[in-house]
Amino acid sequence: MKIADVIIVGGGAAGMFAAAVLAEEAPELKVLVLEKGAKPLAKVRVSGGGRCNLTHQCADIRDFVKNYPRGGRELIGPFNRFGPAETIAWFERHGVPLVTLADGCLFPKSDTSEDVINALLKTTAEIRTNSEVSKVWKFDGGFNVKLTSGEQLSCKKVLVATGGGAFIEGLGHTIEPCVPSLFTFNTSDKEFTALAGIVVEPVRVSAPGLKADGALLITHSGVSGPAVLRLSSFGARTLAEMNYHFEMKINWLPDQSEEEIFQTLEKQRTASPRKQVGTWSPVGLSSRLWKLLVNRADVEETREWGGCSSKALRQIAAQVSGFILPIIGKNKHREEFVTCGGVRLKEVNFHPTKGREAARVRGNDRREWQTLESRLVPGLYFAGEVLDIDALTGGFNLQAAWTTGYLAAQSLRG
Numbered sequence: 001m002k003i004a005d006v007i008i009v010g011g012g013a014a015g016m017f018a019a020a021v022l023a024e025e026a027p028e029l030k031v032l033v034l035e036k037g038a039k040p041l042a043k044v045r046v047s048g049g050g051r052c053n054l055t056h057q058c059a060d061i062r063d064f065v066k067n068y069p070r071g072g073r074e075l076i077g078p079f080n081r082f083g084p085a086e087t088i089a090w091f092e093r094h095g096v097p098l099v100t101l102a103d104g105c106l107f108p109k110s111d112t113s114e115d116v117i118n119a120l121l122k123t124t125a126e127i128r129t130n131s132e133v134s135k136v137w138k139f140d141g142g143f144n145v146k147l148t149s150g151e152q153l154s155c156k157k158v159l160v161a162t163g164g165g166a167f168i169e170g171l172g173h174t175i176e177p178c179v180p181s182l183f184t185f186n187t188s189d190k191e192f193t194a195l196a197g198i199v200v201e202p203v204r205v206s207a208p209g210l211k212a213d214g215a216l217l218i219t220h221s222g223v224s225g226p227a228v229l230r231l232s233s234f235g236a237r238t239l240a241e242m243n244y245h246f247e248m249k250i251n252w253l254p255d256q257s258e259e260e261i262f263q264t265l266e267k268q269r270t271a272s273p274r275k276q277v278g279t280w281s282p283v284g285l286s287s288r289l290w291k292l293l294v295n296r297a298d299v300e301e302t303r304e305w306g307g308c309s310s311k312a313l314r315q316i317a318a319q320v321s322g323f324i325l326p327i328i329g330k331n332k333h334r335e336e337f338v339t340c341g342g343v344r345l346k347e348v349n350f351h352p353t354k355g356r357e358a359a360r361v362r363g364n365d366r367r368e369w370q371t372l373e374s375r376l377v378p379g380l381y382f383a384g385e386v387l388d389i390d391a392l393t394g395g396f397n398l399q400a401a402w403t404t405g406y407l408a409a410q411s412l413r414g
């Protein structure tokens with residue numbers, strides 16, 4: 001049986017960042033990383049299409065956390081201690097200069113995730129690959145960690161950073177159900193998908209109890225784009241309950257009311273009575289999309305504007321403000337597969353609890369606040385995607401991994 005001070009289960013972004021921080025700040029500790037794969041940091045290697053979008057520009061933490069459908073509130077404190085600014089400084093200090101793109105995403109200047117990986121592998125922690133953990137349990141002096149090979153190790157403290165996985169269910173924590181997040185939608189409306197390639201920005205998409213704004217892309221199978229990804233991410237659990245079958249409402253001009261659109265159409269009727277309705281969109285939509293909306297309003301596209309009743313114009317305005325698209329399933333967004341779910345955040349120390357513990361730490365060292373330690377099993381810590389935290393695309397998911405890995409390391413060395 002091998003003894004270590006700290007065992008980190010999972011050599012991904014969160015686990016390896018914690019290992020790197022511990023190597024630097026607590027070199028006296030014996031740290032062992034157990035990774036089930038043949039190499040650590042496999043996901044980081046392919047992240048951002050191999051370029052690794054490792055964080056996102058941040059002017060204000062309170063705005064930054066709006067990109068986290070789950071975990072945003074809990075991350076405010078942690079980001080104030082080790083957020084995007086500290087992450088950028090850390091990687092630059094470790095030989096990874098970064099560049100910020102126009103959309104706010106940060107990448108290594110070299111355009112390759114290998115630089116991020118090399119910086120993290122400079123750790124002096126022992127890394128054991130092909131070592132899958134099957135069980136972790138507590139004894140009086142620390143923890144036992146069992147590998148699927150049958151080997152058993154022991155240590156004083158354990159950091160679980162496995163992204164997910166079956167063995168975490170044996171740790172005594174509540175696991176919020178894992179469902180997909182960040183996906184695109186399929187539709188059965190073939191006339192709509194015939195418009196593939198059209199982008200409209202901004203639109204407002206809504207589903208029962210959910211709505212999101214942003215650009216929308218019509219695809220060969222349905223809809224994609226930032227508005228759709230946002231809806232799928234914030235509504236991950238609700239949409240799963242509906243089995244991804246629902247009526248999506250698309251407001252093509254969310255900045256104008258239906259009445260304002262109707263008035264624009266009335267003006268068009270007065271200004272060009274002899275022109276055909278389908279030829280040109282007076283509200284700035286692409287002509288192919290406009291024709292579809294006119295057809296769905298039960299108005300022939302060859303009809304002249306002068307021949308349109310006010311009722312017909314109102315029907316067209318209603319299609320512009322509330323087009324209904326039947327959704328019959330979902331698709332992966334690029335190669336990114338993000339799930340929400342994981343260890344319930346209330347059971348992990350992000351904030352002091354109420355009462356005596358809060359009184360003790362109030363005004364004291366804030367390291368006691370966001371320890372990332374289990375509230376149920378002292379000495380057990382969590383970091384990264386294994387927690388019920390997930391985010392939109394743009395570097396936010398990795399930022400959560402760096403932050404929680406860093407804070408867990410701070411507690412583990414204490």
Ligand SMILES: Cc1cc2nc3c(=O)[nH]c(=O)nc-3n(C[C@H](O)[C@H](O)[C@H](O)COP(=O)(O)OP(=O)(O)OC[C@H]3O[C@@H](n4cnc5c(N)ncnc54)[C@H](O)[C@@H]3O)c2cc1C
Pocket residue numbers: 009010011012013014015034035036037040041042043044046047048049052053054055131132133134161162163164165167335336337338383384385386394395396397398399401
């Ligand atoms: C294709 C793709 C591209 C992405 N691109 C980006 C991006 O550009 N920017 C961004 O912010 N996010 C991106 N993400 C999301 C991001 O990669 C994750 O949020 C992040 O890697 C989570 O880090 P983690 O350490 O928590 O988990 P992981 O990176 O999943 O690491 C967990 C590790 O634990 C190991 N493990 C699991 N179970 C066990 C066990 N029982 N015993 C031992 N080891 C175990 C796994 O093999 C893995 O190496 C992308 C995701 C994918 C899939």
